[in-house]
């Protein structure tokens with residue numbers, strides 16, 4: 001593969017994941033990593049073989065030879081960092097969610113159009129073998145249509161306060177549910193048209209969230225697609241320390257059910273018996289990074305672009321609006 005100069009902004013959990021993935025991409029030259037936390041920037045530099053580390057992300061972007069930038073900073077900063085990188089003419093692979101407000105997401109999509117660079121959104125589950133398997137079964141009529149995809153989980157208040165904050169992370173309806181809003185579009189091969197939600201905020205006043213303005217942390221959201229398929233997600237990030245709920249992930253259809261156990265195993269149960277698919281787990285982050293590198297160097301299509309990130313964000317924002325107003329929200333122009 002052709003050479004590709006890489007900069008990674010952020011050296012937290014996902015920054016390290018992107019750095020590790022880029023270090024395994026043929027032709028990638030790791031030029032700069034930045035994080036305001038010096039120890040993190042330095043460690044990622046040493047561990048993954050960047051030329052230099054920075055505490056100032058703007059300085060990192062000034063380095064010669066960069067072509068692609070991974071944006072792995074808290075979501076409320078995605079727009080500022082991505083548009084600056086695109087302003088330099090760099091291709092951007094931005095972590096999901098694209099942004100936490102529509103204004104930022106639109107500015108990012110417009111910046112990509114204006115500068116002519118690629119804006120990829122890291123919806124990593126598009127690269128999961130398990131999710132591809134679910135899509136193949138649904139598309140092949142394995143459980144017939146329409147289907148209802150259900151996911152439910154409940155976790156204690158997140159340990160990174162920024163992720164609960166309305167301006168920085170957006171809470172689970174924006175941060176976590178966006179994976180599902182995107183993968184339903186992928187699996188159903190159709191667009192979301194209507195969103196109905198109920199929600200609440202358990203974590204108001206929690207001592208560990210001092211200074212945080214928590215977004216709704218508990219919700220059940222129903223998304224109807226123009227194919228007639230439906231997605232349901234029920235999630236909480238507001239449970240007290242040391243607790244968690246059970247979880248459920250399955251796809252119901254008129255002819256059977258697909259049950260997922262993480263992203264490694266799924267079981268297809270129909271009247272005639274059951275089929276188990278195991279060992280599906282793969283390094284979706286590496287596959288995602290390789291695909292983005294191919295898009296940059298060979299013009300291969302992006303799996304998810306800025307417009308896909310914007311669509312997922314609009315579903316999240318519609319869910320919050322519906323939970324506040326108590327009425328369903330129609331998604332205009334998505335169908």
Ligand SMILES: NC(=O)c1ccc[n+]([C@@H]2O[C@H](COP(=O)([O-])OP(=O)(O)OC[C@H]3O[C@@H](n4cnc5c(N)ncnc54)[C@H](O)[C@@H]3O)[C@@H](O)[C@H]2O)c1
Nearest residue numbers: 009010011012013014015034035036057072073075095096
């Ligand atoms: N794809 C996935 O499955 C997945 C999983 C987790 C997180 N994420 C997303 O990845 C992003 C980062 O999340 P995380 O879990 O790595 O968070 P994190 O808190 O572990 O790391 C964020 C890092 O960014 C640094 N930072 C803050 N502002 C910065 C700036 N302007 N420039 C450079 N660095 C800056 C922080 O010091 C911190 O080290 C978020 O958008 C999050 O939603 C995606």
